[in-house]
Structures are given as structure tokens and as C-alpha cells.
Amino acid sequence: MADFQSIIDDIHQQIIAQKNYGEVAGYIPELSDIDPEKFGVSLITVNGVCYQAGDSQDLFSLQSIVKVLLLSMAYTRLGGRLWQRVGVEPSGTPFNSLGTLEYDQGIPRNPFSNAGAIVVCDVLLDLYENPRQALLDMVRRLADDDTIQYDPAVAASEKAEGYRNVALANFVRSLGNIHNDVDAVLALYFDCCSIAINTEQLCRLFLVFANNGQTLDEHYQLLNVSQTKRMNAIMLTCGFYDEAGDFAYQVGLPGKSGVGGGIVAVLPGHFSIAVWSPRLNEKGNSFRGLQFLEQFTTKTQLSIF
Numbered sequence: 001m002a003d004f005q006s007i008i009d010d011i012h013q014q015i016i017a018q019k020n021y022g023e024v025a026g027y028i029p030e031l032s033d034i035d036p037e038k039f040g041v042s043l044i045t046v047n048g049v050c051y052q053a054g055d056s057q058d059l060f061s062l063q064s065i066v067k068v069l070l071l072s073m074a075y076t077r078l079g080g081r082l083w084q085r086v087g088v089e090p091s092g093t094p095f096n097s098l099g100t101l102e103y104d105q106g107i108p109r110n111p112f113s114n115a116g117a118i119v120v121c122d123v124l125l126d127l128y129e130n131p132r133q134a135l136l137d138m139v140r141r142l143a144d145d146d147t148i149q150y151d152p153a154v155a156a157s158e159k160a161e162g163y164r165n166v167a168l169a170n171f172v173r174s175l176g177n178i179h180n181d182v183d184a185v186l187a188l189y190f191d192c193c194s195i196a197i198n199t200e201q202l203c204r205l206f207l208v209f210a211n212n213g214q215t216l217d218e219h220y221q222l223l224n225v226s227q228t229k230r231m232n233a234i235m236l237t238c239g240f241y242d243e244a245g246d247f248a249y250q251v252g253l254p255g256k257s258g259v260g261g262g263i264v265a266v267l268p269g270h271f272s273i274a275v276w277s278p279r280l281n282e283k284g285n286s287f288r289g290l291q292f293l294e295q296f297t298t299k300t301q302l303s304i305f
Contacts, residue, residue, distance in 0.1 A: 002300040004051045004271075008041055011295045012053040015039070015288055022279035022287035025259040030157035031061060034261070034278045039288055042199035043273040046211045052200060060276050061154050062195040063258030065202070066135075067117040068209075068235065070192060073135060074123045075227060085177060086111045086119050088230075090237045090244055098171060106175025110238040112256065115168045118178070121189045125180045132191055139195065142215055142222065143204040148197060155194035162190060193258075202264050202274040209235070209254065210266040232268060236304075243283040250294040252303030263289040267302055 016039060026032040040055035074082050091100065091109040100109055108116035124131040132150070140146050158165075169182045169189075178185060197205070208215050209232055213223030223231065235254035240247040247255065253273075255265030261278035263286050273296065277288035297303045 002302065004043055004045075004300075007296065007299055008043060008051055008053045011292055011299070012039070012041055014295075015291050016054075020277070020279050020288060022281050024261070024278045025063075025280060025284075027161060028154070028157050028259070029161060030151075030154045031260060031278070034060070036279050038261075039275075039277045040199045041273070041275050041292060042203045043271050044200070044203040044207055045271045046207065046269065048216050050200060050203070055276065056199045058276070059196040059198055060262055060278070061151060061193070061258070061260035062197050062202075062262065063193045063260040064112065064114075064117070065256045065258040065260075065262055065264055066192045066195060067112045067120070068231065068239075068256050069135065069139065069205070070117060070120045070124065071111045071234070072222060072231065073131070073138065074120050074127065075231070076223060077127045078123070079227075082120075082123065085123060086116045088234055088238070092242055098168060101168075101171055101175065106172045106177035108172070108177075110234065112234070112238045113241070114165055115172055118165065118169050118185060118189050119172060121192070122178045122180050122185045125184060125188065131188060135192055136195075138222070139205060141217070141220060142208060143197075143201045144216065145201055145204070148195065148201060150191055151194040151196045154196075155190045158190040158193060159187070162186065165189065197262075199262070199274040199276050202262060202276075203272045206264045206266055206272040206274070210268050210270060210272045212268075228268075232266065235266075240285055241283060243281075243285055247285075247290070250290070251297050252305045253293070253297065254304070255293075257285045257289070259284050261286045261289065263293065265293060267304065270302065 213228040232254040239256040253265035264274040275289040
């Protein structure tokens with residue numbers, strides 16, 4: 001296996017020395033105050049060995065990365081019945097697009113678009129008595145860290161400026177694919193996106209997708225092997241919106257990004273890797289994060305291809 005620490009250190013230092021392009025997610029006011037030059041990396045192997053560089057212990061907002069975890073919660077309860085409410089096809093459109101919803105009769109193309117995740121939140125309100133606590137319990141157990149919390153300031157900031165998501169939820173409701181009160185669904189969605197995390201915790205969270213659904217706790221299996229395979233497939237094809245094909249081409253790992261600047265990816269059977277850098281490219285993905293992961297898989301020659 002490659003010397004992960006030296007490779008991570010080398011790439012991290014090389015990227016820091018270069019100009020950092022992109023902008024922070026200013027349309028969420030609470031995220032606009034983040035230091036745009038922060039840059040952290042963590043990698044954890046399926047054996048639990050951890051490698052880190054930079055601002056790996058700084059907290060950031062999980063944002064759309066949480067969609068993978070929300071989907072896992074619904075998928076473990078409903079299995080294939082979930083796909084009656086949301087599809088598994090790449091959208092080829094921005095994360096907050098309304099474009100295809102009417103044509104698709106209110107069934108979002110995939111669960112990682114904003115519309116798709118809002119539908120999943122609607123499903124979770126029916127499946128769990130307290131989905132917020134169920135998500136937090138799952139996150140804490142996967143990360144083996146009871147300090148992880150929601151960030152109410154980020155959630156409030158999103159609620160205050162979330163006009164596009166309000167439109168998405170109401171449009172899907174008008175087409176019959178939201179069953180609960182729209183305000184309740186959106187409140188759950190905004191809260192879940194606000195979870196504060198660092199790259200090490202994020203790696204531990206996603207190690208389950210690198211390890212056939214098994215966590216480092218041998219008594220806790222989140223997904224079975226078949227479900228894990230399907231989750232990784234959706235991450236590969238849909239995890240980066242209209243940049244998913246480019247990520248597969250450049251990086252070659254299943255993964256998920258968030259507008260908080262985080263990206264997490266997995267190599268099944270080997271490791272999970274998380275990068276955080278708040279400046280985003282025009283597609284809403286971390287500029288430095290994409291750079292790092294492309295160089296990492298190129299130098300290590302480790303990808304799914």
C-alpha cells in the first residue's frame with residue numbers, strides 16, 4: 001500500500017502554494033464568514049489507521065453530504081420501495097434545479113439533488129418518530145464521537161434564505177410526492193444540512209461505504225453488501241450534480257460534495273478520504289478539494305477503475 005502520509009503532505013503543500021480560486025457559498029449567510037483559505041485532509045483505512053494534514057480538526061457544515069446519510073436511513077427501512085418516490089439517474093442539472101420535476105411528475109431524478117433529498121426527508125418523517133435524533137444518533141455512532149451536533153445558526157441562516165428550496169418543496173408537493181407539511185419537511189432538511197463536522201469525523205462516517213456496510217464497531221452493520229454497492233453507485237453517478245461525470249473521470253471514486261466545502265470519497269475495500277476547502281467552483285464543489293483528490297488518485301494509482 002502507498003505511503004499515504006507522505007503523499008497527502010506533498011499534495012497538500014503543493015496545492016497551498018498555488019492560487020486558490022472560487023468563492024465561498026455566500027448565498028447562505030452563515031457560510032460566508034468562513035476563512036476561505038482553510039484546507040484540511042483526512043484518510044482512514046478500513047483497518048482504522050488515520051492520516052491527516054492541514055485543518056483536519058476544524059469544524060465545517062456538512063451540507064449536501066448529509067444526503068447520503070439521509071438516504072441510508074430511508075433505504076435501510078424501505079429497501080427498493082424507496083425508488084418509487086425518488087430515482088437513481090444522474091440529473092445533469094444543478095443541485096437546486098426545478099427543470100425536470102414537472103416532466104418527471106414530481107419524482108426527483110436522484111436523491112442527491114435538493115428536491116430528491118427533500119423527498120427523502122418527507123419519507124423519514126413517516127418512518128421515524130424523531131428523525132433528527134435518529135440521524136444524530138447514527139452519525140455519532142458511525143463516527144464514534146458523541147460531540148457531533150447540529151449547528152442552529154447555520155440551520156437558521158439556511159431557513160432565512162432558502163427560497164429556492166421552499167419553491168422545490170412546494171412544487172413537488174403540488175405534484176403529489178410530498179405527504180407531510182412542507183414547513184416540517186424543510187425544517188428537517190435545513191437542520192440536517194447544518195451538522196458541524198471535521199474531516200476526520202467525516203472519514204469515519206463514510207468508512208461504512210468502503211467496508212461493505214460494516215463499521216469499525218463490529219456490532220454495528222448499517223447496510224448489507226448489496227445496499228452498500230448501490231449506495232456507492234449512486235454516489236459515483238450522482239454525487240456531484242452536473243459535475244459527476246467529470247469527478248468520475250478525474251478522480252475515479254464514489255463520493256459526495258457539499259457547499260460547505262467538504263468532499264468525501266471512498267475506495268471500497270481500502271479507505272475513505274475527506275477534504276475540506278471552502279472556496280467552491282462554478283458547479284458548487286470545492287476547488288482545492290477536487291484538485292487534491294485528482295492528484296491523490298493519480299499519484300497512488302488507487303481508484304475503482
